[in-house]
Amino acid sequence: MTFWKRFISNRGALLGLGILIAVLLVALLAPLIYPRGPWAMVQRPFLVPFTTDGLPLGTDTLGRDVLAGLVYGARVSLLVGLVSTVMALLIGVPLGALAGFYGKWVDEGAMRFTEFFQTIPNFALAIVLVAILEPSLTSITIAIAIVSWPPVARLVRAEVMSVTRREYVDAARLAGLSNMHILIRQVLPNTVSPIIVMASLMVATAILLESSLSFLGLGDPNIMSWGFQIGAARTVIRSAWWLSFFPGAAIVLTVLALNLIGEGLNDALNPHLSRKGRS
Amino acid sequence: MSVLKITDLSIALPQGADRAFAVQDCSYQIAAGEILCVVGESGSGKSMTANAVMGLLPEGVTVATGTAEFGGKDILTVSDAEQRALRGDRIAMIFQEPMTALNPLMRIGDQIAEVFEAHKRHTPAERRAKALDLIREVQLPDPEKIIRAYPFQLSGGQRQRAMIAMALALEPELLIADEPTTALDVTTQAQILKLILDLRDRRGMAVMFITHDFGVVAEIADRVIVMRYGEIVERGTATEVLEAPQHDYTKRLLAAIPSGLVAASSEVAKAPALEIRNLEKTYRVGGGLFRQPREVRAIDTVSLSIARGEVLGLVGESGSGKSTLGRAVVRLVTPDAGEVIVGGTDMAALTASDLRAARHKVQMVFQDPYASLNPRHRVMRALTDGPIAKGVAKDKARARARELMETVGLGADAVDRFPHEFSGGQRQRIGIARALAMDPELIIADEAVSALDVSIQAQVLDLLRDLRLRFDLSILFITHDLRVAAQLCDRIAVMQKGKLVEIGPVSEVFLNPQHSYTQTLLAAVPGGGWGQAAQ
Numbered sequence: 001m002t003f004w005k006r007f008i009s010n011r012g013a014l015l016g017l018g019i020l021i022a023v024l025l026v027a028l029l030a031p032l033i034y035p036r037g038p039w040a041m042v043q044r045p046f047l048v049p050f051t052t053d054g055l056p057l058g059t060d061t062l063g064r065d066v067l068a069g070l071v072y073g074a075r076v077s078l079l080v081g082l083v084s085t086v087m088a089l090l091i092g093v094p095l096g097a098l099a100g101f102y103g104k105w106v107d108e109g110a111m112r113f114t115e116f117f118q119t120i121p122n123f124a125l126a127i128v129l130v131a132i133l134e135p136s137l138t139s140i141t142i143a144i145a146i147v148s149w150p151p152v153a154r155l156v157r158a159e160v161m162s163v164t165r166r167e168y169v170d171a172a173r174l175a176g177l178s179n180m181h182i183l184i185r186q187v188l189p190n191t192v193s194p195i196i197v198m199a200s201l202m203v204a205t206a207i208l209l210e211s212s213l214s215f216l217g218l219g220d221p222n223i224m225s226w227g228f229q230i231g232a233a234r235t236v237i238r239s240a241w242w243l244s245f246f247p248g249a250a251i252v253l254t255v256l257a258l259n260l261i262g263e264g265l266n267d268a269l270n271p272h273l274s275r276k277g278r279s
Numbered sequence: 280m281s282v283l284k285i286t287d288l289s290i291a292l293p294q295g296a297d298r299a300f301a302v303q304d305c306s307y308q309i310a311a312g313e314i315l316c317v318v319g320e321s322g323s324g325k326s327m328t329a330n331a332v333m334g335l336l337p338e339g340v341t342v343a344t345g346t347a348e349f350g351g352k353d354i355l356t357v358s359d360a361e362q363r364a365l366r367g368d369r370i371a372m373i374f375q376e377p378m379t380a381l382n383p384l385m386r387i388g389d390q391i392a393e394v395f396e397a398h399k400r401h402t403p404a405e406r407r408a409k410a411l412d413l414i415r416e417v418q419l420p421d422p423e424k425i426i427r428a429y430p431f432q433l434s435g436g437q438r439q440r441a442m443i444a445m446a447l448a449l450e451p452e453l454l455i456a457d458e459p460t461t462a463l464d465v466t467t468q469a470q471i472l473k474l475i476l477d478l479r480d481r482r483g484m485a486v487m488f489i490t491h492d493f494g495v496v497a498e499i500a501d502r503v504i505v506m507r508y509g510e511i512v513e514r515g516t517a518t519e520v521l522e523a524p525q526h527d528y529t530k531r532l533l534a535a536i537p538s539g540l541v542a543a544s545s546e547v548a549k550a551p552a553l554e555i556r557n558l559e560k561t562y563r564v565g566g567g568l569f570r571q572p573r574e575v576r577a578i579d580t581v582s583l584s585i586a587r588g589e590v591l592g593l594v595g596e597s598g599s600g601k602s603t604l605g606r607a608v609v610r611l612v613t614p615d616a617g618e619v620i621v622g623g624t625d626m627a628a629l630t631a632s633d634l635r636a637a638r639h640k641v642q643m644v645f646q647d648p649y650a651s652l653n654p655r656h657r658v659m660r661a662l663t664d665g666p667i668a669k670g671v672a673k674d675k676a677r678a679r680a681r682e683l684m685e686t687v688g689l690g691a692d693a694v695d696r697f698p699h700e701f702s703g704g705q706r707q708r709i710g711i712a713r714a715l716a717m718d719p720e721l722i723i724a725d726e727a728v729s730a731l732d733v734s735i736q737a738q739v740l741d742l743l744r745d746l747r748l749r750f751d752l753s754i755l756f757i758t759h760d761l762r763v764a765a766q767l768c769d770r771i772a773v774m775q776k777g778k779l780v781e782i783g784p785v786s787e788v789f790l791n792p793q794h795s796y797t798q799t800l801l802a803a804v805p806g807g808g809w810g811q812a813a814q
Contacts, residue, residue, distance in 0.1 A: 167647055168650065168651050168652055172653075174611070174643055175668060176638035177668050186656075189655045
């Protein structure tokens with residue numbers, strides 16, 4: 001069975017993919033749906049959802065359209081999630097690959113360096129980094145990338161170590177291929193499946209991290225994001241539930257979608273590991 | 280009076296498998312005190328019947344029709360609770376991998392005692408005494424110590440004895456042994472087979488012995504069943520089947536076994552293709568700040584040479600250092616001292632960049648046909664990567680790859696396929712083609728046919744013999760199987776614990792072994808007497 005067939009036979013993964021595509025579309029089309037942007041004050045504040053025509057999710061403390069905020073927030077969440085994951089992969093994959101392939105002191109050095117980052121709690125480090133770099137979209141993305149690459153490095157290192165012991169790598173050495181050639185052409189392509197799975201889950205974590213930072217007021221002040229919406233609604237959480245509920249639901253749905261996709265990818269890429277009873 | 284009577288048993292495979300039934304219309308019985316050997320190649324369904332009897336069928340595989348009568352009941356239909364009570368008590372099983380079949384965190388004595396506990400027999404003190412008796416019965420050395428040992432402290436053969444002790448604990452009427460000696464060295468295998476024969480005589484239990492090795496059959500079987508594609512193709516007493524096989528398949532299987540008979544080796548007196556002088560390699564294991572590391576001398580001052588066009592067999596048991604020697608010759612392992620001279624250059628002394636340029640002189644054919652080809656590369660790439668790195672023009676390398684695929688009998692068009700589209704034997708042919716593509720002066724075949732079924736093994740050996748004549752190849756053929764070595768090699772070198780104990784022409788080593796270790800090794804080959812008698 002092909003990879004694609006296995007993936008779409010998993011109902012959860014298909015649902016996740018559907019939600020993610022919808023969020024992506026909304027994010028891409030945001031300027032067309034709300035040309036005035038998320039900051040425009042359109043009505044009086046604290047309008048309850050489903051009561052006013054044209055404002056299905058009501059308005060916030062300053063009379064801004066909650067739905068417009070959600071739509072624009074999707075752009076930020078997805079952008080930060082994807083870019084920071086790509087950056088984390090760019091740091092983690094080469095470091096882990098070199099450590100696993102060369103072993104000995106290269107491995108020792110790279111892993112001690114990785115542990116240095118792992119000993120500091122992720123979120124605390126991210127807060128410190130954002131505070132030092134001044135909150136902006138770029139600094140948040142960089143901070144999230146810096147706290148999320150160590151697990152990638154460890155995963156890639158372990159995979160590379162196991163693949164390097166296979167006989168075809170010995171055969172490539174005997175063929176006189178250079179170390180770099182063996183690592184990039186023979187070893188790394190055989191480690192992609194777990195990396196893909198991990199990356200899909202990392203995007204979800206990055207979205208959560210970004211929301212948490214924005215919630216604490218460490219987000220980019222010029223950009224509307226889901227975390228910021230929740231943070232701003234914190235003081236009125238008892239009188240205006242919808243201000244924190246809808247952005248929260250958006251985060252839950254997107255993260256859930258990504259997790260479902262990650263699990264589906266895992267089952268599809270490693271068919272022999274997939275759980276029993278579904279064959 | 281039969282202990283187990285299987286009638287018209289069919290076991291259905293899940294949809295999408297390569298055939299509908301793992302086992303089809305299979306009927307046989309085992310009498311008390313009898314050893315029945317079930318023989319077949321991989322995928323013949325030989326283990327499935329045993330798994331069904333024990334209730335160990337894998338997910339999705341079910342019994343379609345038939346009965347298995349044991350003690351007056353059809354054990355295929357009894358309840359789980361009844362089946363559990365039968366297991367261990369009246370039917371016991373031993374497995375192929377003694378390492379994974381024992382719990383690594385439990386002492387041997389406790390594991391044996393646990394069998395009694397599971398069936399609520401005896402007091403704890405009695406259990407311990409019984410466990411000690413069993414350890415004595417399976418002839419484990421130093422029983423008082425073994426009872427407190429953990430599995431990792433035992434050798435493979437000792438672990439298998441411990442497994443047998445567990446199986447015997449409740450004096451079963453039927454013992455099912457699924458390839459119990461396949462993972463063991465020949466000398467250990469011979470001891471375990473003898474132990475099983477002894478126990479059968481002493482206890483009068485029935486034994487169902489599943490194996491792929493006709494040598495083992497000759498050694499142990501009373502009656503034999505030969506299986507292919509889930510069907511029984513031949514049955515009879517051991518002598519009937521081995522001496523006068525009726526079915527074509529059995530005949531072919533028997534013909535494919537490398538015979539113990541030795542051809543007179545041709546004299547080779549040409550320039551050496553490989554010369555090894557005083558090679559040494561020591562591994563240091565463990566050790567720390569205050570502990571001395573344990574030293575293992577994998578290669579202990581070995582010197583030998585291989586002439587151009589000669590096949591030298593390197594035999595030895597696991598841990599003898601034969602594979603390390605092979606890997607040291609190609610410098611996948613760097614030796615501590617000594618010289619490895621191939622075509623005038625000392626491979627052991629080259630720097631990394633010189634080594635890469637000299638790599639093509641020695642090539643290797645690996646053991647595991649599934650791990651030795653990159654699953655993401657087409658065959659064409661596996662065959663051309665090396666030559667292109669060596670400086671051969673791309674289209675030339677491609678043309679040569681097609682030619683080589685013809686040579687090894689797979690057809691030029693097969694180059695565009697992926698490794699998973701080939702069977703184990705075909706992959707091994709690709710491995711040979713890959714080695715030839717580099718135009719090496721010496722090929723090292725490290726257990727190159729050990730992972731293959733006998734009939735496939737014979738074909739690959741034929742190919743190697745043919746190639747050797749056509750290209751005047753020099754081969755260092757590393758194997759644990761003396762019969763295979765006798766078939767292909769001109770000279771044999773025997774290694775034990777890193778030392779070369781004997782080297783000489785095949786006929787000399789086999790018919791007139793000098794070193795006591797070689798004698799032990801030859802005596803341990805299963806079915807040795809039968810192999811020669813059949814010729």
